[in-house]
Amino acid sequence: xxxxxxxxxxxxxxxxxxxxxxxxxxxxxxxxxxxxxxxxxxxxxxxxxxxxxxxxxxxxxxxxxxxxxxxxxxxxxxxxxxxxxxxxxxxxxxxxxxxxxxxxxxxxxxxxxxxxxxxxxxxxxxxxxxxxxxxxxxxxxxxxxxxxxxxxxxxxxxxxxxxxxxxxxxxxxxxxxxxxxxxxxxxxxxxxxxxxxxxxxxxxxxxxxxxxxxxxxxxxxxxxxxxxxxxxxxxxxxxxxxxxxxxxxxxxxxxxxxxxxxxxxxxxxxxxxx
Numbered sequence: 622x623x624x625x626x627x628x629x630x631x632x633x634x635x636x637x638x639x640x641x642x643x644x645x646x647x648x649x650x651x652x653x654x655x656x657x658x659x660x661x662x663x664x665x666x667x668x669x670x671x672x673x674x675x676x677x678x679x680x681x682x683x684x685x686x687x688x689x690x691x692x693x694x695x696x697x698x699x700x701x702x703x704x705x706x707x708x709x710x711x712x713x714x715x716x717x718x719x720x721x722x723x724x725x726x727x728x729x730x731x732x733x734x735x736x737x738x739x740x741x742x743x744x745x746x747x748x749x750x751x752x753x754x755x756x757x758x759x760x761x762x763x764x765x766x767x768x769x770x771x772x773x774x775x776x777x778x779x780x781x782x783x784x785x786x787x788x789x790x791x792x793x794x795x796x797x798x799x800x801x802x803x804x805x806x807x808x809x810x811x812x813x814x815x816x817x818x819x820x821x822x823x824x825x826x827x828x829x830x831x832x833x834x835x836x837x838x839x840x841x842x843x844x845x846x847x848x849x850x851x852x853x854x855x856x857x858x859x860x861x862x863x864x865x866x867x868x869x870x871x872x873x874x875x876x877x878x879x880x881x882x883x884x885x886x887x888x889x890x891x892x893x894x895x
Contacts, residue, residue: 624695627651627660627765632788635663636670636799644703646671650695654764659693659726661834662806664719666799668729671701672715673795680713680733682798686838687729697721711735741843745870745878747852748775753874754783754850770807775854780812781869785850800847805839805871805882808853813865813886815857835864835885845879853882863889 630651638646648667653660665687673682693699699719706714712734719727752758752773759771762782771783784804790796810832814820845851855869865888871880 624650624652627653627767630767632767632786632800632803633791633796635667635803636796638667638670638674638701641700644675644705646674646701646703647698648701649698650693652695657694657696659695659699660806661689661727661837662803664689664693664699664727665729665806665837666803667699668701668717668719668727669731669802670795670799671703672717672729672731673733673799675703675705675715676713676733678795680735681794682731682841683734684838684840685729685731685802686836687727688836689727689834690725691723692833693719693721693726694723699726706730711737743878745872745881747872747876748777748779748854750776751852754785759783768804768807772811779854779856780815781852781854782808782811783850783852784808786847788848790846790848794844797844797847798841801841801845801851801871801880802839804847804851805853805880806834806837806884808855808869808882809834809867809884810886812855812857812867812869813860813884813888817860817865817888817890819890832889833887835887838883840881841879842881843877843879845873845877850874851879855882860888863887 638648641647702718704716706716715731717729718725754771759773762770762772767788769785769787786800852872853869855867858866865886868883
């Protein structure tokens with residue numbers, strides 16, 4: 622049976638893991654518009670789902686850190702091997718290695734914390750005058766019906782995307798954080814290109830550059846619904862050694878700061894003429 626295109630699957634299909642031995646799970650893949658490589662957000666989201674399957678539901682994830690080791694392929698499922706590093710009184714730590722026949726494709730560490738009643742203070746804010754997701758000035762950059770993505774610049778010249786999942790979810794908090802993780806890898810690449818001398822400011826310049834995600838981190842601050850619009854407010858921290866670092870704050874439409882992301886991107890200018 623051939624691998625279905627990403628537009629023919631739901632996120633719940635991608636997050637459905639089959640047990641394959643102690644703390645080991647297998648998940649399906651999907652074909653993406655750019656060829657045989659998997660979307661990194663899919664692999665990180667599935668790895669987080671596998672880690673969460675070994676942790677008590679009273680301990681939600683608060684952060685994850687991952688390294689992309691080699692490109693995954695859609696031609697075969699992905700195997701997720703979870704190691705239970707520690708279960709303390711308040712925190713649990715897991716490590717997950719994602720494998721295909723080529724070897725390891727991702728290494729992820731995730732930390733989970735018992736819910737605590739504590740002070741809640743938000744200091745990050747959305748940009749003033751930001752066009753909403755339905756504003757005519759916002760450009761549609763969706764690459765499947767599952768994930769809707771709309772690009773715009775902020776009034777101060779910043780870069781970002783409105784992103785939401787147009788896919789049925791099940792109301793499970795673990796599904797929600799995995800869905801947000803899936804979305805988060807669709808945000809950093811344009812900001813990573815922005816300081817390059819050959820970046821000219823248009824929204825469709827990806828063809829000038831060869832790029833790949835090297836690592837990806839997410840800090841989860843507050844719950845949200847990934848099937849509603851989220852603003853990914855991304856910013857570049859420069860380029861060095863063909864690597865660009867991007868960080869970003871993630872907000873709901875109402876301005877609630879729900880997550881912070883960071884990603885390092887490999888960025889090389891194609892040597893062939895445009």
